Amino acid sequence: MPAAREVIVGIDLGTTNSLVAVLDETGPRVLGEEGDAIVPSAVRYQDDGSVVVGREARERAVEFPRETITSAKRLMGRSLDDVREEAAQLPYDIVEGEGHTARVHLPTGRVVSPQEVSAEILRHLKAKASDALGIEVRKAVVTVPAYFDDAQRQATRDAGRLAGLEVVRIVNEPTAAALAYGLGTGKGAARTVAVYDLGGGTFDISILRLTPAENEGETSFFQVLATSGDTHLGGDDVDLALVRLFLREIRELLELPESLTDLEAFNPQTRRAMVGFAEAVKHRLSDERAASIRIELGNNRAYERTVTRDELEEIMTPWVERTIEACAEAMRLAERAPGVETIELDAVILVGGSTRVPMVRQRVEAFFGLSPYTALDPDRVVALGAAVQAGIMSGAASGMLLLDVVPLSLGIETQGGAMAKLIVSGSTVPARATEMFSTSVDGQTSIKIHVLQGEREMAEHCRSLGEFHLSGLPPMPAGIPQLAVEFLVDASGVLSVRAHEKRSGKRAQLQVIPSHGLSRAEIDRIEAESLKHAREDMTRHRIVDLVVNAKLDLKWIGERLAKYGSKLEPENRASLEARLAEVQGLIENAELDWKAVDADAFYAAKQSLDEASVRLQEIGIAESLRGD
Numbered sequence: 001m002p003a004a005r006e007v008i009v010g011i012d013l014g015t016t017n018s019l020v021a022v023l024d025e026t027g028p029r030v031l032g033e034e035g036d037a038i039v040p041s042a043v044r045y046q047d048d049g050s051v052v053v054g055r056e057a058r059e060r061a062v063e064f065p066r067e068t069i070t071s072a073k074r075l076m077g078r079s080l081d082d083v084r085e086e087a088a089q090l091p092y093d094i095v096e097g098e099g100h101t102a103r104v105h106l107p108t109g110r111v112v113s114p115q116e117v118s119a120e121i122l123r124h125l126k127a128k129a130s131d132a133l134g135i136e137v138r139k140a141v142v143t144v145p146a147y148f149d150d151a152q153r154q155a156t157r158d159a160g161r162l163a164g165l166e167v168v169r170i171v172n173e174p175t176a177a178a179l180a181y182g183l184g185t186g187k188g189a190a191r192t193v194a195v196y197d198l199g200g201g202t203f204d205i206s207i208l209r210l211t212p213a214e215n216e217g218e219t220s221f222f223q224v225l226a227t228s229g230d231t232h233l234g235g236d237d238v239d240l241a242l243v244r245l246f247l248r249e250i251r252e253l254l255e256l257p258e259s260l261t262d263l264e265a266f267n268p269q270t271r272r273a274m275v276g277f278a279e280a281v282k283h284r285l286s287d288e289r290a291a292s293i294r295i296e297l298g299n300n301r302a303y304e305r306t307v308t309r310d311e312l313e314e315i316m317t318p319w320v321e322r323t324i325e326a327c328a329e330a331m332r333l334a335e336r337a338p339g340v341e342t343i344e345l346d347a348v349i350l351v352g353g354s355t356r357v358p359m360v361r362q363r364v365e366a367f368f369g370l371s372p373y374t375a376l377d378p379d380r381v382v383a384l385g386a387a388v389q390a391g392i393m394s395g396a397a398s399g400m401l402l403l404d405v406v407p408l409s410l411g412i413e414t415q416g417g418a419m420a421k422l423i424v425s426g427s428t429v430p431a432r433a434t435e436m437f438s439t440s441v442d443g444q445t446s447i448k449i450h451v452l453q454g455e456r457e458m459a460e461h462c463r464s465l466g467e468f469h470l471s472g473l474p475p476m477p478a479g480i481p482q483l484a485v486e487f488l489v490d491a492s493g494v495l496s497v498r499a500h501e502k503r504s505g506k507r508a509q510l511q512v513i514p515s516h517g518l519s520r521a522e523i524d525r526i527e528a529e530s531l532k533h534a535r536e537d538m539t540r541h542r543i544v545d546l547v548v549n550a551k552l553d554l555k556w557i558g559e560r561l562a563k564y565g566s567k568l569e570p571e572n573r574a575s576l577e578a579r580l581a582e583v584q585g586l587i588e589n590a591e592l593d594w595k596a597v598d599a600d601a602f603y604a605a606k607q608s609l610d611e612a613s614v615r616l617q618e619i620g621i622a623e624s625l626r627g628d
């Protein structure tokens with residue numbers, strides 16, 4: 001049997017959540033069913049000796065506080081002395097083991113090491129990956145925080161070994177994030193990158209310097225110039241601040257004693273429910289300007305409250321500022337790193353669920369003066385990067401797309417469902433293009449921007465990369481908004497689409513990595529398809545554009561006709577109306593079946609409508625000059 005290339009997976013072994021990912025010819029992807037890919041880093045030891053790992057363990061942690069081990073990562077490779085403060089916060093018992101190490105003491109009397117707990121999580125991920133890939137996975141790249149010392153790294157390797165996984169490399173989490181964005185794998189010059197990682201319970205900021213490979217086939221080297229952060233700062237703090245606000249108001253509503261503002265005064269179930277409410281409100285406010293909650297208080301009473309984004313931002317300001325102070329500290333440290341003269345950042349990467357908060361993004365952008373990378377899911381980016389490293393080591397990365405050129409055209413859907421290409425395939429990166437668009441309907445207050453990839457002329461035959469809305473526009477007549485859409489593919493292959501409506505100043509943007517999910521074979525297929533359909537596609541695109549423009553003509557001419565029609569000579573009016581009817585008929589036919597319409601005939605009909613409307617336009621201009 002030919003020796004199959006051995007698969008190596010990438011694992012993000014996190015404090016709260018863990019994930020496993022793999023690299024194939026379409027790029028890195030997280031393994032597991034949607035909703036099940038993220039495994040809570042929680043392990044419950046049951047009395048019968050069995051263990052429960054993941055979601056179920058997390059969900060029932062309140063019921064089994066001393067049997068459910070969460071945050072084991074905080075104890076990895078540390079002595080009891082190191083973690084004394086930490087231990088006071090954890091609901092389970094911690095004792096001293098061999099060599100002064102911190103161990104978990106279970107109610108059954110059993111003592112387990114943090115490595116054993118982590119091994120349960122790794123075993124779970126190994127099984128998940130083996131299931132998904134249909135082979136037994138034996139090797140993994142595992143990520144750790146950049147500040148982990150040798151003992152903590154060794155403990156992580158040991159956890160792998162206990163789980164039956166050979167940890168072929170330990171990679172720093174910020175380095176993995178950079179790899180996920182393709183930094184260091186292309187031919188780009190040395191890059192300096194800040195990785196801002198704000199999760200539920202921890203905050204890390206790392207400044208990396210990427211030194212590109214000198215020889216073909218070697219990988220770039222990432223040097224950690226500086227790290228800073230806070231091991232007890234994260235989204236959980238915001239949840240608690242919101243809970244305190246709710247409790248204070250509930251107490252006032254029910255006229256209860258002051259001690260009830262303290263969450264400790266409630267039973268664990270109520271506490272969990274309150275935190276759940278708070279987290280849901282927080283999440284909604286990342287997308288919306290306001291969110292409402294209603295909490296039943298019994299006796300037909302309820303606490304109802306709308307929280308606005310402004311209010312939440314006021315609560316979050318000191319919290320965000322603490323992260324920014326740590327960023328400033330990391331930048332100062334990086335500047336003092338050996339061999340460094342000045343730090344000029346090329347990229348800022350966001351990691352961790354809390355970086356979905358718009359205020360966090362804005363503040364990070366303002367501090368570093370760079371628009372951060374957000375194209376990848378901040379919960380998955382570290383695992384994806386671990387998979388890239390794993391793929392480099394297994395050889396799977398050799399099939400990956402080279403990103404020196406844009407492999408397929410990039411554009412947006414225009415009115416009528418056509419694809420307007422802004423950057424054509426084969427363009428070298430970095431590539432940039434800007435085009436102006438407008439609206440086709442009066443009073444539109446929101447414009448949808450649908451980003452597409454492909455060679456065909458119609459949106460329905462292209463690959464959708466995502467969509468976003470430019471909303472909050474003041475109502476304007478059709479055609480008046482001036483929408484500038486800018487596409488930028490940077491040297492790492494990350495596409496940023498920015499939309500800017502010039503009259504109102506409104507802006508919105510989207511970031512994606514177009515090469516993810518795309519293999520060489522798929523690109524070849526798409527190119528062949530587009531050649532096959534080229535003629536038909538061109539005609540259809542032309543007809544769609546004619547329909548859109550003809551509709552605008554009909555609208556304008558119709559409006560002027562209603563206003564000044566009585567001033568037109570009768571024969572002129574009759575001819576104009578006949579042509580209007582003709583074009584109207586062609587639009588209707590084209591919308592029913594574009595193939596039934598001859599594009600040249602349509603074009604000619606539209607031209608003669610334009611000619612027939614000249615007189616009406618002249619009257620309109622004359623009348624408006626007279627002050628009408």
Ligand code: AMP
Nearest residue numbers: 199200235236283286352353354356357
């Ligand atoms: P992580 O530790 O990276 O999994 O991040 C988890 C944290 O991200 C939790 O505090 C979540 O509440 C927070 N989070 C996840 N999604 C959002 C969102 N859409 N808006 C605000 N916070 C979020």
